[in-house]
Amino acid sequence: MLFLIMTALLILPVLIILATLIYKGGPAISWEFLFDDPREGMTAGGIFPALVGTIWLVAVALLVSVPLGVAAALYLSEFAPDNWFTRFINLCIINLAGVPSIVHALFGVGAFVLFFGFGTSILAASLTLAIMTLPIVIVATRESLQAVPLAFREACWNMGATRWQTIHRVVLPNAVSGILTGVILEVSRTTGETAPIMFTGAAFFLPFLPTSVFDQTMAMSLHLFVISTQVPGVPDHLPYGVALVLIAMVLTMNAASIGLRMYLRGKKKW
Amino acid sequence: MHEPIMNETRAANGGNGHDAIFTRDLNLWYGDFQALFDVNLAIKDGMITSLIGPSGCGKTTFLRSINRINERLGYVRTEGSILVFDTDIYGGEVELAQVRKQIGMVFQRPNPLPISISDNVLFGFQLHGEGRTRMHKSEKEEIVEAALKQVLLWDTVKDRLDSKATELSLEEQQKLCIARLLPVKPTILLMDEPCSALDPKGTEAVEELIWELRGDYTIVIVTHNMAQARRASEECIFMLMGKVVEHTATEDMFVTPAKKETADYIEGRYG
Ligand SMILES: Nc1ncnc2c1ncn2[C@@H]1O[C@H](COP(=O)(O)OP(=O)(O)OP(=O)(O)O)[C@@H](O)[C@H]1O
Ligand SMILES: [Mg+2]
Numbered sequence: 001m002l003f004l005i006m007t008a009l010l011i012l013p014v015l016i017i018l019a020t021l022i023y024k025g026g027p028a029i030s031w032e033f034l035f036d037d038p039r040e041g042m043t044a045g046g047i048f049p050a051l052v053g054t055i056w057l058v059a060v061a062l063l064v065s066v067p068l069g070v071a072a073a074l075y076l077s078e079f080a081p082d083n084w085f086t087r088f089i090n091l092c093i094i095n096l097a098g099v100p101s102i103v104h105a106l107f108g109v110g111a112f113v114l115f116f117g118f119g120t121s122i123l124a125a126s127l128t129l130a131i132m133t134l135p136i137v138i139v140a141t142r143e144s145l146q147a148v149p150l151a152f153r154e155a156c157w158n159m160g161a162t163r164w165q166t167i168h169r170v171v172l173p174n175a176v177s178g179i180l181t182g183v184i185l186e187v188s189r190t191t192g193e194t195a196p197i198m199f200t201g202a203a204f205f206l207p208f209l210p211t212s213v214f215d216q217t218m219a220m221s222l223h224l225f226v227i228s229t230q231v232p233g234v235p236d237h238l239p240y241g242v243a244l245v246l247i248a249m250v251l252t253m254n255a256a257s258i259g260l261r262m263y264l265r266g267k268k269k270w
Numbered sequence: 271m272h273e274p275i276m277n278e279t280r281a282a283n284g285g286n287g288h289d290a291i292f293t294r295d296l297n298l299w300y301g302d303f304q305a306l307f308d309v310n311l312a313i314k315d316g317m318i319t320s321l322i323g324p325s326g327c328g329k330t331t332f333l334r335s336i337n338r339i340n341e342r343l344g345y346v347r348t349e350g351s352i353l354v355f356d357t358d359i360y361g362g363e364v365e366l367a368q369v370r371k372q373i374g375m376v377f378q379r380p381n382p383l384p385i386s387i388s389d390n391v392l393f394g395f396q397l398h399g400e401g402r403t404r405m406h407k408s409e410k411e412e413i414v415e416a417a418l419k420q421v422l423l424w425d426t427v428k429d430r431l432d433s434k435a436t437e438l439s440l441e442e443q444q445k446l447c448i449a450r451l452l453p454v455k456p457t458i459l460l461m462d463e464p465c466s467a468l469d470p471k472g473t474e475a476v477e478e479l480i481w482e483l484r485g486d487y488t489i490v491i492v493t494h495n496m497a498q499a500r501r502a503s504e505e506c507i508f509m510l511m512g513k514v515v516e517h518t519a520t521e522d523m524f525v526t527p528a529k530k531e532t533a534d535y536i537e538g539r540y541g
Pocket of ligand 1: 300303305323324325326327328329330331332343
Protein backbone atom coordinates (compact mmCIF):
# COMPACT_ATOMS: atom_id res chain seq x y z
CA MET A 1 0.00 0.00 0.00
CA LEU A 2 2.77 2.36 0.98
CA PHE A 3 4.57 1.58 -2.23
CA LEU A 4 1.44 2.23 -4.17
CA ILE A 5 1.14 5.68 -2.62
CA MET A 6 4.80 6.42 -3.24
CA THR A 7 4.47 5.35 -6.85
CA ALA A 8 1.42 7.52 -7.21
CA LEU A 9 3.34 10.43 -5.73
CA LEU A 10 6.03 9.88 -8.34
CA ILE A 11 3.66 9.71 -11.25
CA LEU A 12 1.24 12.38 -10.13
CA PRO A 13 3.44 15.43 -10.77
CA VAL A 14 4.32 14.13 -14.22
CA LEU A 15 0.67 13.65 -15.05
CA ILE A 16 -0.28 17.05 -13.69
CA ILE A 17 2.46 18.77 -15.66
CA LEU A 18 1.52 16.98 -18.84
CA ALA A 19 -2.18 17.65 -18.33
CA THR A 20 -1.61 21.35 -17.66
CA LEU A 21 0.61 21.68 -20.70
CA ILE A 22 -1.83 19.94 -22.96
CA TYR A 23 -4.77 21.86 -21.56
CA LYS A 24 -3.17 25.27 -21.74
CA GLY A 25 -0.71 24.80 -24.58
CA GLY A 26 -2.70 22.42 -26.74
CA PRO A 27 -4.76 25.15 -28.41
CA ALA A 28 -1.54 26.91 -29.48
CA ILE A 29 -0.27 23.94 -31.43
CA SER A 30 -0.92 24.15 -35.11
CA TRP A 31 0.88 23.69 -38.37
CA GLU A 32 1.74 27.42 -38.44
CA PHE A 33 2.94 27.36 -34.85
CA LEU A 34 5.50 24.67 -35.67
CA PHE A 35 6.61 25.93 -39.06
CA ASP A 36 6.36 29.71 -38.82
CA ASP A 37 8.74 32.39 -37.56
CA PRO A 38 7.91 34.30 -34.41
CA ARG A 39 6.25 37.61 -35.24
CA GLU A 40 5.24 40.89 -33.59
CA GLY A 41 8.03 40.91 -31.03
CA MET A 42 7.55 37.24 -30.31
CA THR A 43 3.98 37.75 -29.13
CA ALA A 44 2.61 35.86 -32.09
CA GLY A 45 3.65 33.50 -34.84
CA GLY A 46 5.51 30.24 -34.57
CA ILE A 47 8.66 28.65 -33.26
CA PHE A 48 10.29 27.13 -36.30
CA PRO A 49 13.76 28.72 -35.92
CA ALA A 50 13.94 27.64 -32.28
CA LEU A 51 12.83 24.13 -33.15
CA VAL A 52 15.49 23.76 -35.82
CA GLY A 53 18.08 25.43 -33.59
CA THR A 54 17.50 22.96 -30.78
CA ILE A 55 17.87 20.07 -33.16
CA TRP A 56 21.19 21.50 -34.36
CA LEU A 57 22.44 22.04 -30.83
CA VAL A 58 21.51 18.57 -29.67
CA ALA A 59 22.82 16.85 -32.77
CA VAL A 60 26.22 18.56 -32.70
CA ALA A 61 26.55 17.98 -28.97
CA LEU A 62 25.79 14.28 -29.44
CA LEU A 63 28.26 14.00 -32.30
CA VAL A 64 30.96 15.24 -29.97
CA SER A 65 30.08 13.68 -26.65
CA VAL A 66 29.01 10.19 -27.66
CA PRO A 67 32.19 9.11 -29.45
CA LEU A 68 34.33 10.87 -26.87
CA GLY A 69 32.40 9.49 -23.92
CA VAL A 70 32.21 5.93 -25.21
CA ALA A 71 35.91 5.95 -26.04
CA ALA A 72 36.79 7.31 -22.62
CA ALA A 73 34.63 4.72 -20.89
CA LEU A 74 36.14 1.95 -23.00
CA TYR A 75 39.59 3.06 -22.01
CA LEU A 76 38.73 3.41 -18.35
CA SER A 77 37.01 0.09 -18.01
CA GLU A 78 38.95 -2.12 -20.42
CA PHE A 79 42.45 -0.74 -20.70
CA ALA A 80 43.38 1.59 -17.89
CA PRO A 81 45.50 0.08 -15.13
CA ASP A 82 44.05 0.41 -11.67
CA ASN A 83 46.33 3.10 -10.28
CA TRP A 84 46.08 6.50 -8.65
CA PHE A 85 45.83 8.26 -11.99
CA THR A 86 42.82 6.24 -13.12
CA ARG A 87 41.17 6.79 -9.78
CA PHE A 88 41.87 10.49 -10.11
CA ILE A 89 40.20 10.55 -13.53
CA ASN A 90 37.18 8.75 -12.12
CA LEU A 91 36.95 11.29 -9.36
CA CYS A 92 37.07 14.10 -11.92
CA ILE A 93 34.23 12.55 -13.90
CA ILE A 94 32.04 12.30 -10.84
CA ASN A 95 32.78 15.89 -9.97
CA LEU A 96 32.19 17.06 -13.51
CA ALA A 97 28.70 15.60 -13.25
CA GLY A 98 28.05 17.75 -10.21
CA VAL A 99 29.11 21.08 -11.68
CA PRO A 100 26.11 23.45 -11.99
CA SER A 101 25.17 24.20 -15.57
CA ILE A 102 25.72 27.94 -15.18
CA VAL A 103 29.35 27.20 -14.36
CA HIS A 104 29.58 25.13 -17.50
CA ALA A 105 28.13 28.10 -19.34
CA LEU A 106 30.87 30.39 -18.08
CA PHE A 107 33.48 27.77 -18.89
CA GLY A 108 32.01 27.54 -22.39
CA VAL A 109 32.28 31.30 -22.85
CA GLY A 110 35.87 31.30 -21.68
CA ALA A 111 37.02 28.25 -23.56
CA PHE A 112 35.01 27.96 -26.76
CA VAL A 113 33.67 31.44 -27.42
CA LEU A 114 36.78 33.39 -26.48
CA PHE A 115 39.84 31.18 -26.28
CA PHE A 116 39.18 28.99 -29.30
CA GLY A 117 37.54 31.92 -31.05
CA PHE A 118 34.37 30.14 -32.14
CA GLY A 119 32.39 33.21 -31.13
CA THR A 120 28.83 32.80 -29.96
CA SER A 121 27.85 29.98 -32.26
CA ILE A 122 26.18 26.60 -32.42
CA LEU A 123 29.63 25.05 -32.19
CA ALA A 124 30.50 26.81 -28.94
CA ALA A 125 27.10 26.09 -27.43
CA SER A 126 27.11 22.45 -28.48
CA LEU A 127 30.61 21.90 -27.18
CA THR A 128 29.53 23.37 -23.86
CA LEU A 129 26.54 21.03 -23.79
CA ALA A 130 28.79 18.14 -24.75
CA ILE A 131 31.21 18.80 -21.91
CA MET A 132 28.32 19.09 -19.53
CA THR A 133 26.76 15.79 -20.53
CA LEU A 134 30.00 13.86 -21.04
CA PRO A 135 29.95 12.40 -17.52
CA ILE A 136 26.49 10.96 -18.12
CA VAL A 137 27.69 9.12 -21.19
CA ILE A 138 30.92 7.97 -19.58
CA VAL A 139 29.32 6.70 -16.41
CA ALA A 140 26.47 4.93 -18.18
CA THR A 141 28.83 3.36 -20.70
CA ARG A 142 31.32 2.28 -18.11
CA GLU A 143 28.64 0.73 -15.97
CA SER A 144 27.20 -1.23 -18.81
CA LEU A 145 30.67 -2.39 -19.89
CA GLN A 146 31.40 -3.58 -16.40
CA ALA A 147 28.09 -5.38 -16.26
CA VAL A 148 29.28 -7.75 -18.97
CA PRO A 149 30.15 -10.94 -17.05
CA LEU A 150 33.78 -11.84 -16.59
CA ALA A 151 32.91 -15.35 -17.76
CA PHE A 152 32.16 -14.03 -21.25
CA ARG A 153 35.46 -12.24 -21.42
CA GLU A 154 37.36 -15.23 -20.14
CA ALA A 155 35.67 -17.45 -22.67
CA CYS A 156 36.88 -15.05 -25.29
CA TRP A 157 40.46 -14.64 -24.08
CA ASN A 158 40.73 -18.36 -23.81
CA MET A 159 40.10 -18.80 -27.45
CA GLY A 160 42.94 -16.46 -28.16
CA ALA A 161 40.94 -13.31 -28.76
CA THR A 162 42.88 -10.11 -28.47
CA ARG A 163 41.63 -7.36 -26.24
CA TRP A 164 40.06 -5.59 -29.19
CA GLN A 165 38.36 -8.68 -30.50
CA THR A 166 36.93 -9.31 -27.07
CA ILE A 167 35.62 -5.78 -26.86
CA HIS A 168 34.29 -5.71 -30.36
CA ARG A 169 32.63 -9.12 -30.45
CA VAL A 170 31.49 -9.69 -26.91
CA VAL A 171 31.69 -6.68 -24.67
CA LEU A 172 30.22 -3.96 -26.88
CA PRO A 173 27.29 -5.97 -28.26
CA ASN A 174 26.39 -6.81 -24.68
CA ALA A 175 26.73 -3.28 -23.45
CA VAL A 176 25.03 -1.39 -26.23
CA SER A 177 21.63 -1.10 -24.58
CA GLY A 178 23.19 0.40 -21.48
CA ILE A 179 25.13 2.85 -23.58
CA LEU A 180 21.94 3.89 -25.30
CA THR A 181 20.35 4.55 -21.94
CA GLY A 182 23.14 7.00 -21.25
CA VAL A 183 22.57 8.66 -24.57
CA ILE A 184 18.84 8.96 -23.89
CA LEU A 185 19.55 10.69 -20.62
CA GLU A 186 21.97 12.95 -22.36
CA VAL A 187 19.50 13.88 -25.05
CA SER A 188 16.87 14.73 -22.48
CA ARG A 189 19.21 16.90 -20.56
CA THR A 190 20.74 18.59 -23.56
CA THR A 191 17.40 19.47 -25.07
CA GLY A 192 16.15 21.24 -21.99
CA GLU A 193 19.27 23.08 -20.86
CA THR A 194 19.11 26.84 -21.03
CA ALA A 195 22.00 28.30 -19.10
CA PRO A 196 24.90 26.74 -21.00
CA ILE A 197 23.63 27.90 -24.38
CA MET A 198 22.45 31.31 -23.32
CA PHE A 199 25.92 32.88 -23.38
CA THR A 200 27.56 30.63 -25.90
CA GLY A 201 25.39 30.38 -28.97
CA ALA A 202 21.69 30.86 -28.52
CA ALA A 203 20.06 34.11 -29.50
CA PHE A 204 16.94 35.78 -28.09
CA PHE A 205 15.46 36.48 -31.44
CA LEU A 206 16.87 35.45 -34.79
CA PRO A 207 14.28 34.60 -37.37
CA PHE A 208 16.68 32.83 -39.71
CA LEU A 209 17.70 29.21 -39.87
CA PRO A 210 21.36 28.49 -39.11
CA THR A 211 23.37 27.43 -42.12
CA SER A 212 26.49 26.19 -40.39
CA VAL A 213 27.81 25.43 -36.93
CA PHE A 214 29.36 28.87 -36.82
CA ASP A 215 26.00 30.62 -36.85
CA GLN A 216 24.02 31.63 -33.84
CA THR A 217 20.61 30.16 -33.45
CA MET A 218 17.41 30.34 -31.49
CA ALA A 219 16.62 27.43 -29.21
CA MET A 220 13.44 26.11 -27.65
CA SER A 221 14.53 26.28 -24.05
CA LEU A 222 15.83 29.82 -24.28
CA HIS A 223 12.83 30.91 -26.33
CA LEU A 224 10.58 29.62 -23.59
CA PHE A 225 12.56 31.55 -20.99
CA VAL A 226 12.45 34.70 -23.07
CA ILE A 227 8.76 34.75 -23.89
CA SER A 228 7.73 33.83 -20.38
CA THR A 229 9.86 36.38 -18.55
CA GLN A 230 11.42 38.94 -20.85
CA VAL A 231 8.75 39.96 -23.31
CA PRO A 232 5.62 41.80 -22.18
CA GLY A 233 2.26 41.03 -23.69
CA VAL A 234 2.75 37.44 -24.74
CA PRO A 235 -0.56 35.58 -24.83
CA ASP A 236 -0.76 32.85 -22.22
CA HIS A 237 -1.07 29.90 -24.56
CA LEU A 238 2.21 30.65 -26.34
CA PRO A 239 4.72 29.68 -23.62
CA TYR A 240 2.63 26.62 -22.79
CA GLY A 241 2.69 25.67 -26.42
CA VAL A 242 6.47 25.99 -26.53
CA ALA A 243 6.82 23.92 -23.38
CA LEU A 244 4.55 21.27 -24.80
CA VAL A 245 6.59 21.01 -27.98
CA LEU A 246 9.81 20.88 -25.98
CA ILE A 247 8.53 18.02 -23.84
CA ALA A 248 7.18 16.25 -26.89
CA MET A 249 10.62 16.49 -28.52
CA VAL A 250 12.34 14.95 -25.52
CA LEU A 251 9.76 12.21 -25.23
CA THR A 252 9.94 11.43 -28.93
CA MET A 253 13.71 11.13 -28.83
CA ASN A 254 13.52 8.96 -25.76
CA ALA A 255 10.97 6.75 -27.42
CA ALA A 256 13.15 6.49 -30.51
CA SER A 257 16.16 5.48 -28.43
CA ILE A 258 14.15 2.92 -26.52
CA GLY A 259 12.87 1.54 -29.80
CA LEU A 260 16.41 1.32 -31.15
CA ARG A 261 17.49 -0.39 -27.98
CA MET A 262 14.78 -2.97 -28.25
CA TYR A 263 15.60 -3.52 -31.88
CA LEU A 264 19.28 -4.08 -31.11
CA ARG A 265 18.45 -6.38 -28.27
CA GLY A 266 16.22 -8.44 -30.48
CA LYS A 267 18.81 -8.57 -33.21
CA LYS A 268 21.68 -9.85 -31.15
CA LYS A 269 19.67 -12.87 -30.10
CA TRP A 270 20.45 -12.78 -26.41
CA MET B 271 48.54 -34.58 -35.15
CA HIS B 272 50.56 -32.00 -33.23
CA GLU B 273 53.18 -29.94 -34.87
CA PRO B 274 55.83 -29.06 -32.32
CA ILE B 275 56.42 -25.37 -32.66
CA MET B 276 60.17 -25.32 -32.31
CA ASN B 277 62.91 -27.45 -30.96
CA GLU B 278 65.87 -25.24 -30.27
CA THR B 279 64.85 -24.32 -26.76
CA ARG B 280 64.43 -27.91 -25.70
CA ALA B 281 68.04 -28.66 -24.89
CA ALA B 282 68.53 -25.29 -23.31
CA ASN B 283 65.62 -25.75 -20.96
CA GLY B 284 66.03 -29.42 -20.20
CA GLY B 285 62.75 -30.78 -21.63
CA ASN B 286 62.88 -34.44 -22.46
CA GLY B 287 61.03 -34.28 -25.71
CA HIS B 288 57.78 -35.96 -24.71
CA ASP B 289 56.31 -33.23 -22.63
CA ALA B 290 53.36 -31.13 -23.59
CA ILE B 291 53.82 -28.91 -20.57
CA PHE B 292 57.09 -28.54 -18.76
CA THR B 293 57.56 -26.15 -15.88
CA ARG B 294 60.75 -25.22 -14.15
CA ASP B 295 60.89 -23.55 -10.76
CA LEU B 296 57.55 -21.93 -11.29
CA ASN B 297 56.74 -19.49 -8.52
CA LEU B 298 53.70 -17.27 -8.49
CA TRP B 299 52.59 -14.46 -6.25
CA TYR B 300 49.26 -12.69 -5.89
CA GLY B 301 50.61 -9.44 -4.54
CA ASP B 302 52.55 -10.52 -1.47
CA PHE B 303 50.86 -13.89 -1.20
CA GLN B 304 52.81 -16.71 -2.76
CA ALA B 305 50.47 -19.27 -4.30
CA LEU B 306 52.93 -21.54 -6.14
CA PHE B 307 56.31 -22.72 -4.85
CA ASP B 308 58.97 -24.13 -7.17
CA VAL B 309 56.61 -26.15 -9.29
CA ASN B 310 58.56 -28.54 -11.50
CA LEU B 311 56.31 -30.62 -13.65
CA ALA B 312 56.50 -32.55 -16.89
CA ILE B 313 53.08 -33.35 -18.26
CA LYS B 314 53.15 -35.90 -21.03
CA ASP B 315 51.80 -35.36 -24.47
CA GLY B 316 48.51 -37.05 -25.37
CA MET B 317 47.66 -38.14 -21.85
CA ILE B 318 45.04 -37.26 -19.33
CA THR B 319 46.66 -35.94 -16.21
CA SER B 320 44.56 -35.19 -13.19
CA LEU B 321 45.46 -32.54 -10.66
CA ILE B 322 44.21 -33.10 -7.15
CA GLY B 323 44.69 -31.44 -3.80
CA PRO B 324 42.77 -29.67 -1.07
CA SER B 325 40.96 -26.42 -1.67
CA GLY B 326 43.27 -23.44 -2.01
CA CYS B 327 46.38 -25.46 -2.83
CA GLY B 328 46.90 -23.68 -6.13
CA LYS B 329 45.40 -26.00 -8.72
CA THR B 330 43.44 -23.30 -10.48
CA THR B 331 46.36 -20.93 -10.20
CA PHE B 332 48.62 -23.45 -11.88
CA LEU B 333 46.18 -24.08 -14.73
CA ARG B 334 45.61 -20.41 -15.29
CA SER B 335 49.29 -19.67 -15.50
CA ILE B 336 49.70 -22.20 -18.30
CA ASN B 337 47.54 -20.18 -20.64
CA ARG B 338 48.59 -16.88 -19.14
CA ILE B 339 45.12 -15.86 -18.06
CA ASN B 340 46.43 -14.94 -14.64
CA GLU B 341 48.33 -11.97 -15.90
CA ARG B 342 45.08 -10.15 -16.55
CA LEU B 343 45.14 -9.45 -12.85
CA GLY B 344 47.68 -6.69 -12.61
CA TYR B 345 49.09 -7.84 -9.29
CA VAL B 346 50.23 -11.30 -10.32
CA ARG B 347 53.96 -11.97 -10.58
CA THR B 348 55.40 -15.12 -12.09
CA GLU B 349 58.94 -16.47 -11.95
CA GLY B 350 60.46 -19.52 -13.58
CA SER B 351 59.54 -20.91 -16.94
CA ILE B 352 56.70 -22.79 -18.55
CA LEU B 353 57.41 -24.63 -21.78
CA VAL B 354 54.56 -25.75 -23.95
CA PHE B 355 55.83 -28.15 -26.56
CA ASP B 356 59.25 -26.73 -25.90
CA THR B 357 58.34 -23.13 -26.41
CA ASP B 358 58.74 -20.82 -23.48
CA ILE B 359 55.30 -19.22 -23.36
CA TYR B 360 56.60 -16.28 -21.39
CA GLY B 361 59.33 -15.80 -23.98
CA GLY B 362 59.50 -12.44 -25.67
CA GLU B 363 58.86 -13.70 -29.19
CA VAL B 364 55.74 -15.62 -28.27
CA GLU B 365 52.40 -14.17 -29.21
CA LEU B 366 49.82 -14.41 -26.48
CA ALA B 367 47.01 -15.15 -28.91
CA GLN B 368 48.99 -18.11 -30.28
CA VAL B 369 49.51 -19.49 -26.80
CA ARG B 370 45.83 -19.25 -26.01
CA LYS B 371 44.88 -20.75 -29.32
CA GLN B 372 47.00 -23.77 -28.65
CA ILE B 373 45.76 -24.16 -25.09
CA GLY B 374 42.03 -24.38 -24.54
CA MET B 375 40.48 -23.97 -21.14
CA VAL B 376 37.23 -25.30 -19.70
CA PHE B 377 35.88 -23.68 -16.57
CA GLN B 378 34.10 -24.89 -13.52
CA ARG B 379 30.89 -23.18 -14.52
CA PRO B 380 30.05 -23.62 -18.19
CA ASN B 381 30.42 -20.24 -19.85
CA PRO B 382 28.90 -20.40 -23.31
CA LEU B 383 28.57 -17.01 -24.96
CA PRO B 384 24.98 -15.82 -25.16
CA ILE B 385 24.74 -16.45 -28.88
CA SER B 386 23.52 -19.40 -30.89
CA ILE B 387 24.96 -22.87 -30.53
CA SER B 388 26.63 -22.84 -33.90
CA ASP B 389 27.99 -19.32 -33.39
CA ASN B 390 29.56 -20.53 -30.17
CA VAL B 391 31.32 -23.34 -31.96
CA LEU B 392 32.49 -21.01 -34.71
CA PHE B 393 33.46 -18.17 -32.42
CA GLY B 394 37.07 -19.10 -31.81
CA PHE B 395 37.55 -20.24 -35.34
CA GLN B 396 36.33 -16.96 -36.74
CA LEU B 397 38.59 -15.01 -34.42
CA HIS B 398 41.55 -16.61 -36.09
CA GLY B 399 40.18 -16.73 -39.61
CA GLU B 400 40.96 -13.04 -40.11
CA GLY B 401 42.71 -13.54 -43.42
CA ARG B 402 39.56 -14.75 -45.09
CA THR B 403 36.69 -12.36 -45.28
CA ARG B 404 33.92 -14.82 -45.95
CA MET B 405 33.57 -18.43 -45.09
CA HIS B 406 31.40 -20.69 -47.13
CA LYS B 407 28.18 -21.69 -45.44
CA SER B 408 28.81 -25.37 -46.03
CA GLU B 409 32.30 -24.99 -44.63
CA LYS B 410 30.88 -23.50 -41.46
CA GLU B 411 28.35 -26.28 -41.17
CA GLU B 412 31.06 -28.87 -41.52
CA ILE B 413 33.10 -27.33 -38.75
CA VAL B 414 30.12 -27.11 -36.44
CA GLU B 415 29.09 -30.66 -37.14
CA ALA B 416 32.58 -32.07 -36.68
CA ALA B 417 33.13 -30.28 -33.38
CA LEU B 418 29.74 -31.18 -31.98
CA LYS B 419 30.15 -34.80 -33.02
CA GLN B 420 33.48 -34.93 -31.30
CA VAL B 421 31.90 -33.89 -28.02
CA LEU B 422 28.97 -36.28 -28.47
CA LEU B 423 26.52 -33.40 -28.62
CA TRP B 424 25.56 -33.48 -32.27
CA ASP B 425 22.59 -35.80 -31.99
CA THR B 426 20.91 -33.80 -29.25
CA VAL B 427 21.33 -30.35 -30.78
CA LYS B 428 21.47 -30.86 -34.52
CA ASP B 429 17.91 -29.61 -34.98
CA ARG B 430 18.35 -26.43 -32.99
CA LEU B 431 21.77 -25.10 -33.91
CA ASP B 432 20.36 -21.59 -34.10
CA SER B 433 18.86 -21.52 -30.65
CA LYS B 434 20.65 -19.83 -27.81
CA ALA B 435 23.46 -21.73 -26.19
CA THR B 436 22.42 -20.50 -22.77
CA GLU B 437 19.17 -22.46 -23.07
CA LEU B 438 20.99 -25.79 -23.05
CA SER B 439 21.27 -27.89 -19.91
CA LEU B 440 24.46 -27.44 -17.89
CA GLU B 441 25.86 -30.71 -19.15
CA GLU B 442 25.21 -29.70 -22.75
CA GLN B 443 26.66 -26.26 -22.11
CA GLN B 444 29.84 -27.76 -20.75
CA LYS B 445 30.13 -30.04 -23.75
CA LEU B 446 29.58 -27.05 -25.99
CA CYS B 447 32.34 -25.18 -24.18
CA ILE B 448 34.65 -28.04 -25.02
CA ALA B 449 33.38 -28.18 -28.58
CA ARG B 450 34.09 -24.55 -29.28
CA LEU B 451 37.75 -25.07 -28.43
CA LEU B 452 38.24 -27.76 -31.02
CA PRO B 453 37.93 -25.88 -34.34
CA VAL B 454 41.03 -23.79 -33.57
CA LYS B 455 42.94 -27.05 -33.16
CA PRO B 456 44.40 -26.73 -29.71
CA THR B 457 46.92 -29.29 -28.53
CA ILE B 458 46.24 -28.91 -24.83
CA LEU B 459 42.94 -28.78 -22.97
CA LEU B 460 42.93 -27.48 -19.43
CA MET B 461 39.83 -28.34 -17.44
CA ASP B 462 39.17 -26.79 -14.08
CA GLU B 463 36.69 -28.99 -12.26
CA PRO B 464 34.63 -29.37 -15.42
CA CYS B 465 32.03 -31.58 -13.76
CA SER B 466 31.54 -29.89 -10.43
CA ALA B 467 28.49 -27.93 -11.59
CA LEU B 468 26.89 -31.03 -13.09
CA ASP B 469 24.67 -33.77 -11.70
CA PRO B 470 25.98 -37.37 -11.56
CA LYS B 471 24.56 -38.22 -14.96
CA GLY B 472 26.09 -35.13 -16.52
CA THR B 473 29.37 -35.86 -14.80
CA GLU B 474 29.42 -39.31 -16.26
CA ALA B 475 28.65 -38.02 -19.73
CA VAL B 476 31.38 -35.39 -19.63
CA GLU B 477 33.88 -37.87 -18.21
CA GLU B 478 33.07 -40.23 -21.01
CA LEU B 479 33.70 -37.42 -23.44
CA ILE B 480 37.03 -36.51 -21.86
CA TRP B 481 38.11 -40.10 -22.10
CA GLU B 482 37.04 -40.05 -25.73
CA LEU B 483 39.34 -37.09 -26.45
CA ARG B 484 42.35 -38.81 -24.93
CA GLY B 485 45.24 -39.25 -27.32
CA ASP B 486 44.17 -36.41 -29.60
CA TYR B 487 44.78 -33.82 -26.93
CA THR B 488 46.89 -33.44 -23.86
CA ILE B 489 44.37 -33.00 -21.08
CA VAL B 490 44.93 -31.64 -17.60
CA ILE B 491 41.90 -31.95 -15.40
CA VAL B 492 41.49 -30.52 -11.92
CA THR B 493 39.11 -32.45 -9.74
CA HIS B 494 38.03 -32.82 -6.14
CA ASN B 495 36.51 -36.15 -6.88
CA MET B 496 38.96 -38.94 -6.10
CA ALA B 497 36.92 -41.53 -7.89
CA GLN B 498 36.91 -39.35 -10.94
CA ALA B 499 40.66 -38.82 -10.86
CA ARG B 500 41.15 -42.52 -10.54
CA ARG B 501 38.70 -43.44 -13.27
CA ALA B 502 39.45 -40.78 -15.76
CA SER B 503 43.18 -40.09 -15.75
CA GLU B 504 46.42 -41.83 -16.60
CA GLU B 505 48.74 -39.73 -14.51
CA CYS B 506 47.99 -37.85 -11.35
CA ILE B 507 49.53 -34.86 -9.65
CA PHE B 508 48.95 -34.16 -5.99
CA MET B 509 49.49 -30.60 -4.78
CA LEU B 510 49.52 -29.21 -1.27
CA MET B 511 49.96 -25.59 -0.19
CA GLY B 512 51.25 -24.47 -3.56
CA LYS B 513 53.79 -27.28 -3.91
CA VAL B 514 53.77 -30.45 -5.94
CA VAL B 515 53.94 -33.38 -3.59
CA GLU B 516 53.70 -36.30 -5.95
CA HIS B 517 53.34 -36.96 -9.66
CA THR B 518 52.99 -40.55 -10.82
CA ALA B 519 50.79 -42.89 -12.78
CA THR B 520 47.27 -42.66 -11.38
CA GLU B 521 47.16 -46.33 -10.53
CA ASP B 522 50.32 -46.07 -8.45
CA MET B 523 49.18 -42.98 -6.65
CA PHE B 524 45.96 -44.54 -5.51
CA VAL B 525 47.36 -47.95 -4.69
CA THR B 526 50.80 -47.18 -3.32
CA PRO B 527 51.21 -43.46 -2.67
CA ALA B 528 54.84 -42.58 -2.05
CA LYS B 529 54.25 -39.75 0.39
CA LYS B 530 52.32 -39.74 3.60
CA GLU B 531 50.51 -36.50 2.71
CA THR B 532 49.22 -38.09 -0.47
CA ALA B 533 47.91 -41.10 1.38
CA ASP B 534 46.23 -38.86 3.93
CA TYR B 535 44.53 -36.80 1.26
CA ILE B 536 43.39 -39.73 -0.79
CA GLU B 537 41.87 -41.31 2.27
CA GLY B 538 39.99 -38.14 2.94
CA ARG B 539 41.88 -36.79 5.91
CA TYR B 540 42.04 -33.24 4.47
CA GLY B 541 39.12 -31.04 3.46
N1 LIG C 1 42.86 -13.63 -7.71
C1 LIG C 1 43.46 -13.94 -6.56
N2 LIG C 1 43.97 -12.98 -5.78
C2 LIG C 1 44.58 -13.29 -4.60
N3 LIG C 1 44.73 -14.53 -4.13
C3 LIG C 1 44.24 -15.54 -4.87
C4 LIG C 1 43.58 -15.29 -6.11
N4 LIG C 1 43.20 -16.47 -6.64
C5 LIG C 1 43.60 -17.40 -5.75
N5 LIG C 1 44.23 -16.86 -4.71
C6 LIG C 1 44.80 -17.58 -3.57
O1 LIG C 1 45.75 -18.49 -4.06
C7 LIG C 1 45.62 -19.74 -3.41
C8 LIG C 1 45.41 -20.82 -4.44
O2 LIG C 1 44.14 -20.62 -5.02
P1 LIG C 1 43.58 -21.53 -6.17
O3 LIG C 1 42.31 -20.92 -6.64
O4 LIG C 1 44.62 -21.76 -7.18
O5 LIG C 1 43.29 -22.88 -5.38
P2 LIG C 1 42.56 -24.20 -5.89
O6 LIG C 1 43.49 -25.30 -5.60
O7 LIG C 1 42.10 -24.05 -7.28
O8 LIG C 1 41.34 -24.25 -4.91
P3 LIG C 1 39.89 -24.85 -5.17
O9 LIG C 1 40.03 -26.31 -5.06
O10 LIG C 1 39.08 -24.27 -4.06
O11 LIG C 1 39.44 -24.40 -6.51
C9 LIG C 1 44.48 -19.62 -2.43
O12 LIG C 1 45.02 -19.43 -1.15
C10 LIG C 1 43.74 -18.39 -2.87
O13 LIG C 1 43.23 -17.71 -1.74
MG1 LIG D 1 40.14 -23.98 -8.21
